[in-house]
Amino acid sequence: MAPTQAKRIVFPQIRRAEWEHVTLPAPEQLGPTEALVRTACTLVSAGTEIAIYSGTHIGYTIPGATYPRIPHRPGYASAGVVEAAGSAVTHLRVGDRVGGSSNHVDWAVVDTTGDRLVALPEEVSFEQACLARLATIAEQGVRLAKVRLGERVAVFGQGLIGQFARQLAALDGGAVLIAVDLIEARLELAGRHGATHLVNPARDDVVAAIMDASGGKGVDVAIEATGNPAVITDALRAAGDLGRVILLGSPRGRVEIDPYTDIHRKGVALIGAHGRTAAEVPNAYNRWTRGEQYQLAIELMRQGRLRTDGLVSHRVPAEEALGVFDALADRPQEYLGVLMEWQ
Numbered sequence: 001m002a003p004t005q006a007k008r009i010v011f012p013q014i015r016r017a018e019w020e021h022v023t024l025p026a027p028e029q030l031g032p033t034e035a036l037v038r039t040a041c042t043l044v045s046a047g048t049e050i051a052i053y054s055g056t057h058i059g060y061t062i063p064g065a066t067y068p069r070i071p072h073r074p075g076y077a078s079a080g081v082v083e084a085a086g087s088a089v090t091h092l093r094v095g096d097r098v099g100g101s102s103n104h105v106d107w108a109v110v111d112t113t114g115d116r117l118v119a120l121p122e123e124v125s126f127e128q129a130c131l132a133r134l135a136t137i138a139e140q141g142v143r144l145a146k147v148r149l150g151e152r153v154a155v156f157g158q159g160l161i162g163q164f165a166r167q168l169a170a171l172d173g174g175a176v177l178i179a180v181d182l183i184e185a186r187l188e189l190a191g192r193h194g195a196t197h198l199v200n201p202a203r204d205d206v207v208a209a210i211m212d213a214s215g216g217k218g219v220d221v222a223i224e225a226t227g228n229p230a231v232i233t234d235a236l237r238a239a240g241d242l243g244r245v246i247l248l249g250s251p252r253g254r255v256e257i258d259p260y261t262d263i264h265r266k267g268v269a270l271i272g273a274h275g276r277t278a279a280e281v282p283n284a285y286n287r288w289t290r291g292e293q294y295q296l297a298i299e300l301m302r303q304g305r306l307r308t309d310g311l312v313s314h315r316v317p318a319e320e321a322l323g324v325f326d327a328l329a330d331r332p333q334e335y336l337g338v339l340m341e342w343q
Contacts, residue, residue, distance in 0.1 A: 247271065
């Protein structure tokens with residue numbers, strides 16, 4: 001039987017996480033397109049959520065920005081079981097295992113329109129369903145990069161989004177796959193998942209190492225997935241003639257670049273790849289909405305072509321979840337994927 005209240009995490013102020021209680025409707029009170037989902041697990045976004053929690057999100061400093069706002073209710077990668085559904089929900093049934101988008105909450109009421117909830121194949125775990133939500137962000141960057149068969153690709157940052165971006169670039173035909181990160185454990189994982197070259201800025205001259213790996217030509221595609229604006233300079237310098245540099249991580253701050261040497265003279269294309277650039281509705285020119293990309297990530301995981309082993313470094317019981325945000329803000333190098341377990 002469903003409870004009358006849900007327990008959800010909220011940020012009432014910067015660097016503070018608390019529990020709040022939310023009244024749940026009775027199953028017969030659900031809207032026609034709504035479903036009641038008992039959460040199995042949620043995944044922390046180490047980029048967006050921690051930037052909001054720590055006060056470093058770029059939106060805090062942009063005049064007139066409407067996001068983020070405090071109080072903030074974090075979380076957007078979740079998985080669980082449908083316990084009730086509205087009268088117009090025909091693609092899901094009670095008992096279905098689903099992945100989707102909801103806050104860090106033990107029970108969620110989710111509007112099922114627009115592929116907000118997707119039934120999971122039996123081969124895909126709840127954990128993978130949460131990871132697939134972050135993989136859609138990487139999909140958008142790789143899709144905009146238009147990676148072609150045999151191209152050289154460097155991915156700066158081997159967090160979850162960078163790990164997925166590199167794998168997806170390989171599926172698109174990338175032949176030389178260069179992983180760049182300061183954390184050796186992340187590079188080792190990248191190597192197990194198909195990276196052909198591993199570069200650590202703590203020991204390597206990044207641009208020189210990429211030039212060496214690319215035969216002195218630079219890469220066709222450089223994907224910046226750290227969110228650190230200072231890394232953009234290295235990505236631009238690593239790109240070869242007519243290369244594409246993709247800003248996949250949300251850059252939080254300013255950086256000085258050499259537009260003549262690093263962009264103009266080489267004919268480099270600099271492309272922003274925020275998640276909002278995905279199609280809002282499928283159309284004849286672009287069917288890749290967020291929902292379509294989410295379903296693709298799930299299917300690639302089902303096939304075993306998008307690997308997830310080793311990506312979750314910490315599994316935290318829900319009752320210990322509030323401490324996760326300080327830990328990630330203060331010691332990000334100790335974590336990769338952080339999963340909150342609700343059941």
